[in-house]
Amino acid sequence: MLNKIGIIPLGQSRRRAAFSPLSLSPVLWLNFSDISTLFTDSAGTIPVTADGDVIGYAADKSGNGNHATQATTLNKPLWKAAIQNGLGAGLWDGSNDYLLMPRVLAQADTSYTQVLVAKLQSPFSALRLVFQQVPTAQSSGAPFSHSIQLTTTPLFRADTFPPSGGTFNSATVSTGTRLASYIQGGTSQEWRVDGASSSTGSGGETYSGVTAINQAVLGVYLNMDNLPPTTVFPYAGHICEFLVFSESLDAGQLEQLETYLNDKWNIY
């Protein structure tokens, strides 16, 4: 019902209680549109203030202290203003940019959810690593876990631990800004893209090697075969927001979160 001046009366409005991702208890929440959480140095003391500033520290808004850092200037992604819906985002240059965090998912965790808002760039001519967990120690065989990969076609694919024969679950995407959610619930897998289910599957082995997986990487494949590690399969594009949950969110929780992110970023 509209009143005489064409405005929905306050008493009958579509107001909703403000949703916050914190209500779903993320273990990691990086929001590259919130410039107050971004710093140019890895100690988190010099604020990002301008388009083109490097990102050396992105505070984890989950409250778990899993802050993302990069101490090497040439490896720092950039903060770019007005990338999507007037909001800023991080730019990974496709050469060697990445951020490091403590491990956010347990090594054997097969129930988790990863939610990514990213502006994808073409061409998709090579494998790109958006997220992975790796050892901090030098480790032959380059073990890793809980990865999100962007491959040619293009498509997203996820795997808990590929080297042991884990099963990829993939979802086709197109360039532009996308909201992608990966839900692993035991052996049940699902990719959702732009608020709709894109693919489902089964699988999900966990890393069972002796090497401790104890750090997380955003934006590159960090090969720990040698130290210092080499950086390959670099992600090229913007990362707007990234959340990780240590449980598989249910349909209602996903709808709340995806609606919140879409309202914010105006993706679809």
Place this chain on the structure above:
Amino acid sequence: MTLYLYRLNIILPEADKDALNALMTAIGEEGDSEAASFGIPLSATGQEPATHRGASGSITEEMQVLIMDIFVAEFANCTIEIWPHYMNNWTEFLAATGLKVIEPKDI
């Protein structure tokens, strides 16, 4: 306006990696280690072993002066390009050198 006014594209011989990683710690922003600056493994064939290392990223005016004008001898064996910070042309730079990134076939 950002202080990171330039993009540095750089390729160096593998043999110079340790020395130049150490030098970058002196050149870089105070408080941050630069010991892993040159992490992209390169060779003419894209196969092991790495003959060169590469990096690309944004740098300040001060870093640009140190690299191009002060530590000239230290960077003498390197291929270096300096661009405005809004450029992102690592792929084109690498292609022009004839080198390829050494990557696992798949993961």
